[in-house]
Amino acid sequence: MTLQLMPDPTLAGALCKNQGEKFYSGRACKEARALCEECPVRERCLEVCLEEESRPWARRWGVWGGMTAIERTRKFGPAPGEMQEA
Numbered sequence: 001m002t003l004q005l006m007p008d009p010t011l012a013g014a015l016c017k018n019q020g021e022k023f024y025s026g027r028a029c030k031e032a033r034a035l036c037e038e039c040p041v042r043e044r045c046l047e048v049c050l051e052e053e054s055r056p057w058a059r060r061w062g063v064w065g066g067m068t069a070i071e072r073t074r075k076f077g078p079a080p081g082e083m084q085e086a
């Protein structure tokens, strides 16, 4: 089973609350990252993301903490769920 993650708009101060779609589609990704640049919980958001993406079934997905899934993979390596597919 693959679970697709998404930014956590419940983080207090999250600027992406109710704007989830921007965090997935390629064209809107640039807009999402710009929002992240201004977000007061960016560091905590990335921490939450990495915690979630460390679960055995997790795959990297969407923009979290200003980083795309590809950027997170480059920096932190593939998520466990992605390693099982390789």
Ligand code: SF4
Pocket: 007, 008, 009, 011, 014, 015, 016, 017, 035, 036, 037, 039, 040, 041, 042, 043, 045, 046, 063, 064, 065, 066
């Ligand atoms: S850093 Fe970006 S993804 Fe994370 S809560 Fe803020 S706006 Fe949302």
